Amino acid sequence: MLVLSNNTAMSSLFSNLLQDQLEQTNSSVPSQVSSASGSLEIIYVLMMVGLFGFFTVGVMVTNIRARKLEDSRDPYNMYIATDIWHKKDQEYFQAKLIENYKLCCVFENQLAVEQPSAQIPEVKCS
Numbered sequence: 001m002l003v004l005s006n007n008t009a010m011s012s013l014f015s016n017l018l019q020d021q022l023e024q025t026n027s028s029v030p031s032q033v034s035s036a037s038g039s040l041e042i043i044y045v046l047m048m049v050g051l052f053g054f055f056t057v058g059v060m061v062t063n064i065r066a067r068k069l070e071d072s073r074d075p076y077n078m079y080i081a082t083d084i085w086h087k088k089d090q091e092y093f094q095a096k097l098i099e100n101y102k103l104c105c106v107f108e109n110q111l112a113v114e115q116p117s118a119q120i121p122e123v124k125c126s
Contacts, residue, residue, distance in 0.1 A: 021039055
C-alpha cells in the first residue's frame with residue numbers, strides 16, 4: 001500500500017501521472033492510443049475510489065466525534081439508564097386506563113330495543 005506523508009508527495013504523484021498521460025497522448029505512435037485510454041480509465045477509477053473514501057472517512061470521523069461528545073453524566077442518558085421511566089410509564093398507563101373506564105358508559109336506545117309484541121310491517125310486491 002502506498003502511504004504518502006504530505007500533500008506535496010500527493011501533488012507530485014498526480015503531476016507525474018498527468019505528465020505521463022500528456023506524453024502518451026502527444027506521441028504519434030498508434031499502438032499507444034489504446035494504452036492512453038486505459039490509463040485515463042485507471043486515473044478516473046482511482047479518483048472515484050478516492051472521493052468515495054474521502055466521504056466515507058469524513059462520515060466515520062463525524063460519527064465518532066459525536067459519540068465521544070455524549071457524556072454518561074448527561075441527565076437524558078441517566079434517565080434512560082435507570083429503571084424509573086418503566087415505573088412512570090406503567091403508572092401513566094394505569095391512570096389512563098382508569099380514566100377511560102370511568103368515562104365509559106352505555107346508552108340504551110329505546111327504539112332499538114326488542115319489542116316482541118310489535119310486528120314489523122312487510123312490503124308486498126305488486
